[in-house]
Structures are given as C-alpha cells and as structure tokens.
Amino acid sequence: MANYLQVIILHTIKKFQGERSIYAIYHMLQGKKSSQTIQDAHLFRLTNVFGTIPHFTRKQLVDTIQNLVEHDWITAKQNSDVFIITQSGEEELAQCEPIPTRLNGWKYQNVAPVFWGRLNLLIQTLSHIVHNETKFYPIQRNTKIQQSIKQFLQQNRQNRELMAQHLYEELTDLLERQSDRHQTIFVRKLTGINRVGQTFDQISKTMQLDEWYVRYVFLESLHWMLAEIEKTFTQYRLLSSLIRDLQQSRLTQSTQTTLQFIQAGRTLTEIADIRRLKVNTIEDHLVEIVLVDKQFPIDKYVTSAVEEKIRQVMKKLQTKQLKAIRQSLADEAISFFQIRLVLAKAGDEL
Amino acid sequence: MNSLEEMLEHYFGFTEFRPGQKEVISSLLAGKHLLAMLPTGTGKSLCYQLPTYALKKPTLIVSPLLSLMQDQAEQLKVRGEKRVLTFNSFLTLQQKKAALSQLSSFRFIFISPEMLALDYVIRAIQQIEIGLFVIDEAHCISQWGYDFRPDYLNLGEARQKLGEPLTLALTATATEEVRKDIIEKLEIKDMKQIVSTVDRHNIALFVEKLSRYEEKLERLVQLVQQFSGSGIIYFSSKKAAESVSEYLHNQGIDRVAYYHGGMEPDQRMLIQQQFITGQLRMICATSAFGMGVNKPDIRFVIHFHLPATMESYVQEIGRAGRDGEQSAAVLLYSDGDEGLPLHLMEQQLPTDAQVEGVHAVLLKSGEGMMDILKPMQEQLCQQFSLNEVQFRMIAQFLATKQDVAKPIELFKQYCYTRKSRNAQKLDQLLQWVRGSACRRVGIVQYFEENQAVNNPVCCDCCGMSIEQVMERWPHIVERQQADSFYWKRELASILCIKGTKE
Ligand SMILES: [Zn+2]
Numbered sequence: 020m021a022n023y024l025q026v027i028i029l030h031t032i033k034k035f036q037g038e039r040s041i042y043a044i045y046h047m048l049q050g051k052k053s054s055q056t057i058q059d060a061h062l063f064r065l066t067n068v069f070g071t072i073p074h075f076t077r078k079q080l081v082d083t084i085q086n087l088v089e090h091d092w093i094t095a096k097q098n099s100d101v102f103i104i105t106q107s108g109e110e111e112l113a114q115c116e117p118i119p120t121r122l123n124g125w126k127y128q129n130v131a132p133v134f135w136g137r138l139n140l141l142i143q144t145l146s147h148i149v150h151n152e153t154k155f156y157p158i159q160r161n162t163k164i165q166q167s168i169k170q171f172l173q174q175n176r177q178n179r180e181l182m183a184q185h186l187y188e189e190l191t192d193l194l195e196r197q198s199d200r201h202q203t204i205f206v207r208k209l210t211g212i213n214r215v216g217q218t219f220d221q222i223s224k225t226m227q228l229d230e231w232y233v234r235y236v237f238l239e240s241l242h243w244m245l246a247e248i249e250k251t252f253t254q255y256r257l258l259s260s261l262i263r264d265l266q267q268s269r270l271t272q273s274t275q276t277t278l279q280f281i282q283a284g285r286t287l288t289e290i291a292d293i294r295r296l297k298v299n300t301i302e303d304h305l306v307e308i309v310l311v312d313k314q315f316p317i318d319k320y321v322t323s324a325v326e327e328k329i330r331q332v333m334k335k336l337q338t339k340q341l342k343a344i345r346q347s348l349a350d351e352a353i354s355f356f357q358i359r360l361v362l363a364k365a366g367d368e369l
Numbered sequence: 370m371n372s373l374e375e376m377l378e379h380y381f382g383f384t385e386f387r388p389g390q391k392e393v394i395s396s397l398l399a400g401k402h403l404l405a406m407l408p409t410g411t412g413k414s415l416c417y418q419l420p421t422y423a424l425k426k427p428t429l430i431v432s433p434l435l436s437l438m439q440d441q442a443e444q445l446k447v448r449g450e451k452r453v454l455t456f457n458s459f460l461t462l463q464q465k466k467a468a469l470s471q472l473s474s475f476r477f478i479f480i481s482p483e484m485l486a487l488d489y490v491i492r493a494i495q496q497i498e499i500g501l502f503v504i505d506e507a508h509c510i511s512q513w514g515y516d517f518r519p520d521y522l523n524l525g526e527a528r529q530k531l532g533e534p535l536t537l538a539l540t541a542t543a544t545e546e547v548r549k550d551i552i553e554k555l556e557i558k559d560m561k562q563i564v565s566t567v568d569r570h571n572i573a574l575f576v577e578k579l580s581r582y583e584e585k586l587e588r589l590v591q592l593v594q595q596f597s598g599s600g601i602i603y604f605s606s607k608k609a610a611e612s613v614s615e616y617l618h619n620q621g622i623d624r625v626a627y628y629h630g631g632m633e634p635d636q637r638m639l640i641q642q643q644f645i646t647g648q649l650r651m652i653c654a655t656s657a658f659g660m661g662v663n664k665p666d667i668r669f670v671i672h673f674h675l676p677a678t679m680e681s682y683v684q685e686i687g688r689a690g691r692d693g694e695q696s697a698a699v700l701l702y703s704d705g706d707e708g709l710p711l712h713l714m715e716q717q718l719p720t721d722a723q724v725e726g727v728h729a730v731l732l733k734s735g736e737g738m739m740d741i742l743k744p745m746q747e748q749l750c751q752q753f754s755l756n757e758v759q760f761r762m763i764a765q766f767l768a769t770k771q772d773v774a775k776p777i778e779l780f781k782q783y784c785y786t787r788k789s790r791n792a793q794k795l796d797q798l799l800q801w802v803r804g805s806a807c808r809r810v811g812i813v814q815y816f817e818e819n820q821a822v823n824n825p826v827c828c829d830c831c832g833m834s835i836e837q838v839m840e841r842w843p844h845i846v847e848r849q850q851a852d853s854f855y856w857k858r859e860l861a862s863i864l865c866i867k868g869t870k871e
Contacts, residue, residue, distance in 0.1 A: 146864060150865055154448075156645075158638065186864060187861065206859050215639055215642040219636065
C-alpha cells in the first residue's frame with residue numbers, strides 16, 4: 020500500500036498527463052509563486068494540493084519518484100524527467116484514501132499556518148486564564164503570532180470565560196460538520212492547561228494511520244474551516260475576528276502594482292518602463308491576474324478572433340502544452356503570451 | 370533592597386543561593402571580569418540575571434543556539450520579566466530595525482554571535498550602555514573545546530568595540546586548557562576564574578558492558594522498567610533514537626517518544642513540552658535534546674551509545690537530578706561502540722582535498738571571499754561533498770584571513786591537529802569506560818580538579834548497584850495515561866466548559 024505522500028504525488032502525475040516534468044510537481048507542492056506554477060495549478064486542476072508541502076525537498080521528491088517507479092506505478096516518458104501513471108498506478112490510486120475534497124491549497128496555503136498558529140495559541144492562553152493560571156510556556160514560538168494574540172486579547176476585552184465559551188461553541192459547530200477522523204486529529208493537536216498537543220507522528224501511531232495522511236486530513240480541516248468562516252462570518256464572530264487581517268488579495272505584491280497601472284490605462288510596455296521590469300514579467304503578472312479573475316478583459320491583448328482560434332486548437336489537440344498549440348496554429352503573429360492568456364481564461368473548461 | 374539575599378527572594382522567590390552563585394555575583398558586582406565554570410543544573414542563568422537588576426543597565430547575552438536562546442527568554446518571561454529581547458536571524462529586517470531603535474528599553478538582550486558580527490548591530494549597541502556582557506556556553510570559543518563554533522571567534526573583537534564592558538563567560542564543562550584558551554581569545558588580561566567541581570554528588574554513576582546490540586536493548590528495557598520518574602536516553606544517531614523509541618513502545622512501555630534535530634521545529638517543541646509537563650516520561654534523543662530544557666526532576670540519563678568526549682558526557686548526565694534528589698546515569702557499552710563517534714567526528718572536519726578544492730575555486734574568482742562563498746554554498750557543497758558543518762568551518766577560516774594564499778596550510782594543519790585531538794579525547798573516555806577505578810574520581814581527574822571524592826552512593830566500581838540506588842530514590846507518583854479520547858469532552862476540558870453532554 021502506498022503511503023500518502025506517494026498518493027499525492029501519484030495524483031499529481033496523473034493530473035499532469037505527461038505534460039510536465041517532475042520539477043513542476045516539486046514547485047506545485049511547494050507552492051512556488053511563479054506564473055508558470057500558478058497557471059499549471061489551474062490548468063491541471065491541482066489548486067487543491069498547491070503549496071500543501073511548503074518544506075518539500077528535492078530529495079523527498081526524488082526518493083518518492085524512485086519508489087513509485089519501483090512499484091511500477093509510474094513510468095518515464097522518452098524524456099526521463101517526465102512521468103506518466105501506469106495501469107497498476109491507477110489501480111493503486113483507486114484503492115487508497117481519496118484526495119481530500121475540501122482541500123484548497125491555492126486559496127489557503129499562506130493563511131492556514133497563521134490561522135492554526137493563532138488558534139492554537141489563543142486556545143492555550145484562554146485555557147490557562149480560565150483555569151486561573153497566568154504563567155505558561157507558549158506553544159507557539161513565532162513572535163509575530165505571539166504578538167497578534169496579545170493584541171487580539173487587548174482589543175477584545177470580553178470576559179474570558181465568555182470568550183472561551185464562544186470559542187468552544189464556534190469550534191464544536193465547525194467540527195461537528197466534519198468526520199470522526201477530522202475531529203479527533205484536530206483536537207489531539209490542541210494544547211491546553213493539562214495537556215500538550217500531539218505530534219503528527221504520535222497521532223498517526225495512536226490512530227494507526229499513515230503520518231502523511233494525518234497531515235493532509237488536518238490541513239483539510241483547516242482549509243475547510245477557513246472557507247466556512249469566510250462564507251458565514253456572522254456565525255463565527257470570534258474566529259473571523261481572529262483572522263480578519265489575513266483575508267487580503269491573493270495576488271502577489273508586484274502583480275497588485277501592475278494591476279493598478281493597467282487600471283490606470285497604461286500599456287504593458289509603459290508599465291515595464293516605469294517599473295524598470297522586463298515586459299515578460301509584466302506579462303506574467305497579467306496572466307496571474309486573469310487566473311484569479313476569469314472575467315478580467317483580455318481583448319486589449321488578444322482579439323476575439325485570435326482567442327477563438329486558440330481555443331479551437333486546444334480542443335482539437337486536447338493539450339495544454341504551449342509549444343504544441345503554437346506549432347499547430349502555424350501563425351507567427353500569435354505569441355506565447357497570447358496563448359497563455361487564453362489558457363488562463365479558459366481554465367478548467369478544456 | 371540591599372543584600373543579595375533580599376534581591377534573590379524579591380526577584381526569584383528563593384531564600385538560598387546554590388553553591389557558587391553568590392561568589393560569582395559578588396565578584397561581578399565588585400567589577401571583576403569573570404570566567405565561571407558551574408556544572409549543568411546549578412542555576413547558571415541566575416548568575417547574570419540577579420546582577421542585571423543590581424546594575425540597572427541592560428545585559429547582553431551571547432548564546433550559541435537559537436533554541437537555547439528562546440528557551441531562556443521564555444523562562445524569563447514566565448517569571449514575569451517583560452523586558453526581554455531575542456535578537457537573531459529569524460527576525461525580519463523590519464523587526465530588527467524596530468528592536469535596535471529601542472534597545473535601551475530592554476533589560477535582557479539575547480543575541481546570536483553572527484548578529485554580533487554585523488556592523489549596524491554593533492553601532493546600535495554602542496549607543497546604549499551595556500551593564501554586563503555575558504557569553505553563555507563560553508567553551509564554544511575554544512578550538513580545543515568539544516563544541517567549537519567558529520562564530521564565537523568574533524566575540525573578543527565585538528567586546529572591544531563595545532568598550533570592554535564587564536564580562537561574564539559561563540560554561541558547564543571546560544578543562545583547564547580550554548579555560549585558558551577562552552581567556553586568551555577574549556583578550557581579557559585580568560579575568561578572574563571561579564571553578565566549581567564538575568562532580569554532581571546526587572547522580573550515581575554506572576557503566577555496564579554488554580556483548581551485543583540485542584543485549585543492550587534487553588538491558589535498556591529492564592532499566593527503564595526499574596527506574597521510576599523521568600529520563601533521557603541518548604543515542605548518537607537519529608535513526609537509532611527513533612527505532613529504539615518504537616521498540617520500547619512495542620515492549621509495552623508507554624509515554625516514550627523520540628527527539629532529534631531532523632524533526633520540524635513545531636513538532637520538536639511539542640515533544641519537549643510534553644516531557645517537561647510530565648505527559649511523556651522518557652525521551653529517546655540525540656545530543657540535540659537537553660540544552661535549555663529546564664526540568665528539575667529528571668531521575669535518570671542512559672547512554673545507549675558512547676558520547677564523543679568526557680565533556681559531552683558530563684554535560685548530558687548533568688541534566689539529571691537538578692532538584693537535588695537521588696538520580697542515576699547509566700552508560701551501556703559494548704566493544705566497537707567507539708566506531709560511531711569516531712566516524713561522526715571525522716565528518717565534522719573537511720579533508721585536505723575538500724579544503725584545496727574550495728580554495729582553488731576562490732582563487733580563481735578573485736572576488737571578496739565571503740560575498741562569493743555564501744551564494745555558492747549549495748554548489749560548493751555538492752561539488753566537494755561537504756556537509757554544512759564542514760562548509761561553515763572552511764568559510765569561517767578562509768574569510769577571516771586577508772591573504773588568500775597563506776592560510777590553507779594553516780587550516781589543513783588545524784584540521785589535522787583537531788582530528789588527532791578528537792581521537793585522543795575519545796580515547797580518554799574509552800579508558801574511563803573500560804577501567805575499573807572509581808568513575809567519579811575519573812571524571813574529577815579528567816577536569817584536573819584536586820578534590821577528594823567521598824560519596825556513599827558512588828558508582829559501579831565502588832560496589833554500588835542499581836538496586837541500592839533505588840533504595841534512596843524519591844517516591845514518585847506515576848501519571849495515569851488517559852484511556853479514552855473523545856474530542857468534545859477533551860475540548861470542553863481544555864476550555865473549562867461545564868455541563869456539556871456527549
Ligand atoms: Zn566511585
């Protein structure tokens with residue numbers, strides 16, 4: 020039986036359909052903030068696992084790939100850096116725990132660790148206060164997280180017993196709508212006055228589950244909770260006020276600046292000049308913008324006729340590979356940039 | 370508040386000083402630079418904390434390990450001290466700037482040696498008046514110490530730039546040679562030394578010889594069942610720590626976990642806290658565990674593998690019995706065990722070929738050496754199969770010398786000398802292990818103390834047995850492990866919610 024890291028990588032390879040090298044897998048799971056990776060996440064429907072292993076190492080990747088090859092679950096294409104899933108790989112994948120459906124790395128990979136850090140420390144702090152204990156070692160060493168909880172408690176002057184009660188209610192409400200496993204894993208990770216949270220390894224041994232699987236179930240819990248809090252924030256007043264400052268735009272800083280210039284009516288070349296960046300970079304920004312907002316008008320950069328042409332070729336070839344599309348178009352006037360824009364806009368439609 | 374005792378009670382809630390503390394504090398307050406060797410577990414940090422309140426100026430504490438620094442800072446904060454800063458490379462540039470601009474508002478400033486090597490940091494500290502300059506784990510400055518850190522070599526210069534403030538160098542274990550080296554490197558002419566004995570009278574010492582690995586495992590199971598209370602079992606490899614932890618678990622021994630440097634920081638933190646709070650009874654650890662772990666009631670330390678030097682052995686067993694109660698240290702040895710530490714020591718030092726290789730690359734580039742070394746780390750490490758320790762060693766050595774051509778021979782010589790020193794140190798430890806003379810006398814002699822040892826609960830060579838030690842063991846009530854886990858009940862109990870139904 021495959022371990023869950025192998026499952027995740029097998030799943031990613033399957034989704035890539037032999038169109039990306041193993042380094043794309045590496046960047047995908049690490050959550051690399053490059054236009055290529057961001058675009059791939061959307062094209063290949065991998066937004067769920069995007070950035071779910073921020074500390075992923077090349078060695079981990081290479082070892083896992085090697086292992087998958089030994090099991091005959093994947094096989095190398097002509098080019099040794101590209102792998103495709105085999106029949107027995109498909110069968111293995113069908114037998115394993117499915118990829119958590121509520122996972123959303125693309126949207127929450129940055130927010131989830133901060134959310135967890137704060138929630139974890141808030142619970143520990145409240146637990147001690149309501150038990151009349153003021154001295155304790157914070158389980159979160161990150162000073163930013165420590166400061167934000169300090170601030171949070173200063174701003175919310177509410178009676179602490181009441182706050183603990185509210186936190187309990189909001190959390191049980193969120194947990195009750197999750198599976199047994201999710202509930203148990205989440206609460207086992209918590210630290211309070213008479214208990215220190217368990218490590219993933221300890222939980223996996225107690226529950227007799229694969230450690231990577233435990234990590235993913237926990238992550239899914241966090242992502243789903245974040246989505247629920249965002250959706251019905253009036254119902255989760257305490258939790259939503261804990262992360263209010265985190266729900267900013269999902270564009271990278273530099274892309275936000277580019278967006279402001281575009282909205283001010285500047286052309287891409289002008290923006291590149293003003294910002295002393297390459298035009299290529301500004302184009303990357305635009306693709307990122309379209310990925311986040313499919314309604315963003317692109318007619319300034321691709322005429323609707325050209326857009327249609329590109330879509331036709333995509334459909335015909337059933338591929339998302341830029342090179343193949345461009346070759347098939349046989350029209351020197353259509354640039355890679357234009358194809359990427361259309362791909363970004365088409366998203367999962369293909 | 371006048372007397373030291375009054376301050377001790379006011380700030381720390383103690384009524385009595387531990388051996389050595391008062392002497393150190395009085396000397397400091399008399400304005401004497403000091404090298405203090407106080408054994409682990411005797412309250413070293415109080416030696417600079419109390420004078421800080423008396424001197425009414427910020428104290429700067431240099432600490433070699435980030436985790437150690439954080440542990441000490443947290444301990445201060447738990448005591449109620451709010452004016453604590455930990456200044457290290459984990460701060461963002463913004464946080465660093467903010468901290469530096471209000472430096473004088475802190476009472477305790479913990480800093481890593483590499484931060485102290487930066488000009489803008491030094492300039493900021495120069496603006497305030499430092500009351501006391503503390504070098505924790507001062508043996509790290511000596512190339513002959515067992516835990517040499519090249520970063521520490523800058524400390525003498527930094528101290529001079531800061532106007533030679535009153536200085537306290539602290540260490541738990543340092544031979545006379547190392548102590549001499551510390552003073553030399555710091556370039557302090559009139560440095561006083563206060564040296565307490567390394568002997569910890571409440572720790573009974575045992576060395577047991579076993580013929581095979583399996584026998585060791587069996588013996589380990591017996592021992593941890595016999596001992597009550599908390600304990601640490603030391604291993605020299607991460608893998609062994611993990612697998613033996615699992616083995617013990619499978620033998621029905623609960624509340625045991627492993628700890629090593631390869632784990633993620635937040636997971637390490639959980640294990641450490643579980644141990645401190647008593648949720649875990651035992652830790653299977655590498656030497657990464659222990660520094661900064663402030664747990665008074667550790668009853669036993671078992672070495673499953675041989676440590677590399679007497680210094681690290683004494684440091685590690687010193688984590689037992691800080692509460693003064695009877696404790697025990699057991700070293701399990703079988704022939705051939707010395708191969709592992711020997712191998713590990715080899716790995717810490719670059720070979721001639723590696724040194725020459727990196728040096729040649731540098732010569733060709735002809736640029737500023739530190740500028741080029743850092744960004745090329747990954748490539749150089751791969752090209753010459755260097756590990757991080759070896760790389761830092763080379764980088765530090767080559768970067769501090771101005772003339773590129775000369776130091777290479779010197780450095781090779783240094784590596785060579787150090788290798789033979791290491792082997793010699795291991796050999797000394799081995800002789801102690803294989804010998805049949807009193808263990809305690811052996812330790813005391815190693816550190817060149819001329820102190821008479823007279824201890825009724827001494828060691829295996831003096832005819833002591835584990836059973837006899839257990840007769841003096843304090844009574845320990847073992848924690849019951851919760852049998853069932855229901856998330857809602859657990860969450861309610863954490864947040865003190867009453868009257869919830871399942
Ligand atoms: Zn003896």
